[in-house]
Amino acid sequence: MQIAKKYFTEGLIQLTILLSLIGVRVDLDSYLSGYYSPLIEINLGPSSAYTQTPFHNLRETLDGYSVHPKCPELDYFFASRRLLDEVRALGSPRFPTQLNAWLVHQVSATDKADCGHPSTSNDSTDTSPGLESSGYETSDDSEHLPSGQELCQTTPQVGQGPCNGGACGFLKEDNDAKVKEEEEPAPLTQLAHSSTLEQESLLESISTLSDPAQLPPPTTDVDQHWSHLLSLSVTDLEELDSLVTDRLSDINTDIASAISQDVSLHDAMVTNAGAFGVTLERADTRPVSQQQRTLFRLESTGSSQSNASSGMATGLAALPFASVCNLTSNVSSQSELGDCLDEAVFDQINQLGLEGLDTIDSQLLSGLESIDPQVLEDLDSDSGLSLESSSGGPVSPGSSEMSSSSSSYCEDECGATGYSSEVDSVPPKGIMDYTTTWSPVDLSESVWHDHSYSSPAFFNQPSVTLPSKGIKEEPLSDDDGSSSLEDRELSRDELRARALCIPFSVLQIVNMPVEEFLEVLDGHGFSPEQVTLLRDIRRRGKNKLAAQNCRKRKLDAITGLQEEVERLQAQRDRLLREKQLTAKTMGAVGQQIEQLTRDVLARLRDDSGQPLNPERFTLQCGANGRVVVQPVRRPAVSTSTSNKTDKRKKEKKQ
Template sequence: MLKAKKYLKEGLIQLTILLSLIGVRVDLDSYLSGYYSPLIEINLGPSSAYTQTPFHNLRETLDGYSVHPKCPELDHFFASRRLLEEVRTLGSPRFHTSLNAWLVHQVSPTDKTGSGPSSNSSSSSSNIGNGPALQGSEDDREHLPDADQATPEAEHGPCSTGACAFPKEENDVQIKEEEEPAPVTQLAHSSTLEQESLLGGVTSLSDSESHHPPTFDFDQHWNNLLSLSVTDLDGLDSLVEDNDITTAISQDVSLHDAMLTTAGSFGVTSGQGMALGLAALPFASVCNLPGDEPPHNVLSDCLDEAVFDQINQLGLEGLDNMDMQLINHLENVTPQVLEDLDSDSGLSLESSSGGPVSPGVSDMSSSSSSSSSYYEDEGGATGYSSDADALPLKGIADYTSEWSPLDHSESMWHDHSYSSHTFFNQPSVTLLHKGIKEEALSDIEESGLHGQQMSRDELRAQAMYIPFSVLQIVNMPVEEFLEILDGHGFSAEQVTLLRDIRRRGKNKLAAQNCRKRKLDAITGLQEEVERLQAQRNKMMREKQLTAKTMCAVGHQIKQLTRDILARMRDDSGQPLNPERVTLQCGANGRVVVQPLRRPSVSTSSGNKTDKRKKEKKQ
């Protein structure tokens, strides 16, 4: 299990390497951590206010991914995703060269032919423009993006025609691919090529034929892999035994982001993208797929929905648990299932999304409903289920709405009103035709949902046959909401109820936000009071210290004055009386002896002071 975990971590590392190569530091740790934040506490600081930002608008640009709108790290999440999108659009060939070198290192020596890395070195030793200086060592070559630029590809790849738009690195990829018999490398290279095809738009290298010149070794190794049982993952460990990826590399990478990199275009030999890496091997071996699968193949869905969703759902900390789920998936993957998975429904991972604070990422599927991406915003990471996922229906096959009745995100809603499981396993009540609607509601009753605590609005909505959940009503954009009010033939009572539900829901959030701000303000004021008190105490201490210092200096001056006066004599040769005279330092620096003022003088001044005080009192 640890090895499987290792594979998945390596996917993270690969993506991190990619981003680091172009100087982009993507830190999605906040996303990963905040993604599952149940937001239990209300006082999480100023940034944790319950925002009512229309995230559905933002999410439409985020491939349907959902983050809990209350997540304080949502901005980081969006920023990170934007960075990733920029990275994908860069199409820099440096990506693939460096990654390619790294992936070559994944190959166990036992899987390499006699050529090995050294043969690679020899075959790709011709450096264009860089000269032999870059050919010193393999390590050097691996760390120099341009060091692996090969020329012999003129006889091999499609780039030899001169029509290849790829920079030199792509030629290198082609050569390595042909010379690396190890399946690990094959897959990795294929991932690289697919990535390149996505980024650079060059399809020649992505062509399946160009990917499989060494078909013999490839098939042989694939057969070896396919012979592995699910429990034989340790056997795969040997394939990556030499993987010495440092753990110091930041792994703050979302596998979802990596997954998206190649979403939609993907083959067995064109891997799931960099983040997939070696993690794809167990799946590939189990899925038993031919090497020239079409882009939308089973492995894609399998990995997309089963692996990365679970990984992201569980977080890196939960990889141990994920291992078990992963294995379960592997065990359950059959060709029939895989065919089903190929129908955009993805893997159902309900088993991993049952917790009240579980965001249910597994149900987050690629939505084809462009206008409904605001589903369950309150659910945050829950996202919304696609129609296929959202319909574990019994006898309800007809639904016309894009609205999903599943409120996985109810768990994120506050307990008082919207129970966690109210709609969680609820059969569809989406815009059912009238006959079916009653059936659906009867299913609701049968499912025992009435036994659970439901909010008043939920009960009202069900009583009024409102085919939307409270969260949907509250979180949908106003345009959609108005369209629903006008376009679905609701009665006046239903419209009123819909508006009330929406108003109450939004006001509830506003109240929460308001209270949060109030608490923050109180907390801030308390902190300021403490700070000011500390400052006051400090100043008091300084004042006391200053007073002590002044007192000490006064004593020293008096003592010094006595000493000086004791050594001085008046005109008659008598010592000066320190009680009658004193020393006075003049402006010019001269010290002169002055007679002390008589007490009467000070008395008179004191009288004046008393007179002033009396005047003030009057």
């Protein structure tokens, strides 16, 4: 259900973006709550490399999902809002005033019922002017346009000629528009979703209409031009009107249908649209459908892929590459999937690498059986906290086995001989050349790869002479070449542990369970100084892991933000292009309307038989697509209106 909600929300955002392009603002903040499920992405994301513990301390919740407050995936949630703000900041294209008037009118069902005129022909001459005029007088337009009502009674009908005085307005082909509405249930949706291709086609059709060369003589069939234009634009705009009002009121329930009509998204969406509902219902039981849905969402949004990139990586990792490619139908999606695949493949490679390390460890185990214990003692004396190559991660599965492995330590006074049963490091060179005997230990439980033993010369050095306790606070001396070389390779904590004859390695101290650690502190008769050192070693080791984890998480966050910036920039460019195209389209429509208005008015006659002055009259398209001749509003009226508006604004400011 959350996934479905997530999809709907993305569709809602798209709808809002498109509505914003036509100047309608929709506040989706309430719909964005519970948008993403970052917990899933956290678990699947790259941030889990150094994860030492489960995300049990994910503090904040977002609609039931636990979210770490500093989790980079949380930014996607805010990115959605930021995207909406950016779109709103783009503003709306400024259309001609007449078009704005068309946009705000709404066709109600009752209007359609009341105005269901028996007009069956596109030829306006076949209709009864008187019947139409009466309909105009009682329509909603009459309420909004009282002046038009008066004029309506005296203006002749188009095509009737001057002799038909008393005809009101002219008839628009209601049936034609209705047929188009029935046959094309969502032309407006196509316009509203402002697909580039669709807008281009629309623009081409409009350009064809507006082209004077291709325009038929106005005397022949002006009505057909109007019908063509109105069927093209008025129907669409009326549906847009209804979309703006109805869909916003019922957007929770109708958003699914609105999205399903989004034929401008991608072809792949069409192929998947039929199964969309099915996949939503079976999301929990059909992983393949879930993957398809994820892919579907990726393609439908076209820009939100990074939101689900983490999930995509894991989800698609299980898919054969060919099948993944078959599911994609455009280049952009393939590129996006390629990124996801890269990430998934990279994760698999990492796993293979870790498995390979396991293999190496097993090989090393057999090879180390002949190594001198003294050498191994030196080996384990490193901090050994390098985590990157640990086969089991920072929290090794064998951490609970530390006690058993540590049982072989010698509680001699110096404690240096064989107190460690673990191999802290995999020396990069030379270690396999050792042929000296070495007592077998349980290496499989605690194999630690420490890269600090990088110098082969170290293995040629005699065993370290443990310094006195005072070394804990003494700086490392470079006077003694051999010891200083080794000291540089050893961690300070390891040296301190040796100095205090602590029979545990740093790794053991750090990784053993806290209960076991407390038992060690209590059961071995350590001095207070040793206890303090043990606690410090454990604390520093834990903190070291935490620091590495934190740094990696920070890098992941930076990477995610960079990708988000690139994605948003690309989306911004795309939206700006669509905005420009929409403005261009609407401008062409406005010019065409002006031209047709002039043609119509030139053929209308007033009571005295004189042609109407286009400067004094204009055509207004009311509800149901009816066109009314209306006198041009005086500038003084508009000025007064603007003054009133300004006064209201001033009052509000005060």
